[in-house]
């Protein structure tokens with residue numbers, strides 16, 4: 001089969017289109033014929049090997065996963081003998097980043113737990129854009145954020161991969177949603193359901209007097225102290241991604257969010 005293959009960290013032109021062996025599913029795996037795969041921020045991190053902290057997971061000197069690609073949608077072409085949820089021909093989608101990546105290829109194998117039936121009303125292309133970003137948003141808003149109806153939620157970065165899902169999930173759970181985006185995305189943020197939109201090109205977050213029950217920071221563009229200042233007492237801050245220093249800092253300054 002044909003696949004995009006990576007052998008060193010660097011710019012996208014280090015990727016190569018190669019003929020590789022078609023994978024064979026293990027007993028608890030499915031073989032998926034890939035119809036669509038999506039590219040998001042995680043793929044950029046994996047290919048560049050930056051921030052360097054990512055190399056702890058992806059390989060210190062070179063990428064340890066030869067075929068990149070996490071999100072995909074496709075059709076099941078073969079199943080292992082212990083697979084119970086799927087049959088050949090089922091349309092599925094999923095995020096394979098926690099089970100070896102490999103979706104920038106004609107075929108990929110995955111544990112059956114890593115895929116789900118694709119909703120009929122989603123095209124393969126649309127479905128492939130959902131898994132990683134939407135699951136990250138769901139974990140931040142629902143699982144770690146614990147929001148309930150009426151909570152005031154700020155999503156800082158509501159027009160990107162994770163943020164667009166975060167705004168919609170927070171609204172669906174009954175929160176009052178404020179999001180921060182740039183001028184070109186203000187209309188989109190309203191369309192996604194945000195109650196209030198702050199344009200970071202024109203306004204500063206710490207100029208506002210509003211306090212929030214939950215703040216989701218979906219990038220590395222704000223000082224952690226600013227987030228603390230806009231939280232209600234007992235409020236919660238969840239960081240999604242961010243710069244190296246923003247990932248490391250909270251580990252050494254637990255007083256910050258007490």
Ligand SMILES: NC(=O)c1ccc[n+]([C@@H]2O[C@H](COP(=O)([O-])OP(=O)(O)OC[C@H]3O[C@@H](n4cnc5c(N)ncnc54)[C@H](OP(=O)(O)O)[C@@H]3O)[C@@H](O)[C@H]2O)c1
Pocket residue numbers: 040041042045132133134136156157158159160161162163180181182183184185200218219220221240241242243
């Ligand atoms: N995408 C995923 O599946 C995924 C999964 C896990 C973790 N993450 C992590 O989450 C973070 C964001 O990923 P993403 O895919 O959502 O990125 P993205 O698509 O680039 O979105 C970034 C968001 O931040 C906003 N933004 C940029 N500069 C800003 C600033 N100075 N002030 C306020 N907002 C600003 C952007 O708004 P404008 O576009 O309007 O400028 C946009 O809404 C990354 O660190 C990534 O590693 C992503």
